[in-house]
Amino acid sequence: MPPVVRRLPAYEPPAGAVVIPRPRLRPHPRPVRVPVPDPPSPALDAVRLVGVVLEVLDGRRPGRLLREVATPGLATRLGLLVRSRTTRMLRPPRVCHPSQFAAEIAVTIRRDERVLAVAARAEHTDDRWHFTAFTVLE
Template identity: 40%
Template sequence: MPPQLRTLSSTRPATTQQLPTEPSAPPTAHSPLDARHFLFPLVETLNGRRPPRQLSGTFTPHALTTLTDATTRTQTRLGRYRLCHVSPDAAELAGTLHMPTKVRAFAARVERQGSRWHCTEFHLLP
């Protein structure tokens, strides 16, 4: 080996410095929130293709009452929606529902209760 390379290799540190890594989030045993889990059955209920009582496992009685009052039995389809996590155990949904003669906005709050998510508030705006 030429003397110039021998000098460079001898000045390198013997150990390599590890770069700091970002701390990883601890794994959670809870299931992540999937907004479609609430929105698709909701649209089917508004269309009249699903009875509201089938949503009793994911909607609280208060939210289910509001949903039952809003049932239109007309062709309704889901428009755009947004999901915002306000805390690890709560999220808010907002979006639009397209009906034959108008577009209506909705707002909902979803909270984790134990290991499952439940819709605690639902509002269909005029």
């Protein structure tokens, strides 16, 4: 709540004037605005969702699974990146919910003796989470 600034009463009466004290009025309490909490976000299994994409990119799962976890344009783009290699997550993904139906995911992975970062965005539509962006930062 922002601070309230009020004008102070005069410290001294004007010279030669007779001052009749006024009774102090009690200020009316201001209503307090209580924010309504947002409903909880739908359940998101970020480990499974990221794991499916990484396994497809490594060639350990069929590419058709990308259509189930990503938007059509992203699934096509990721399908071009499939190569035989070994990738594993080093830690569980970090998930941030900028809104109720959107999640931003960051995870650190190890691929062929290199440590890389993955940044992804998922959105909840049709009772499922779908990736709308997925980037391996090399």
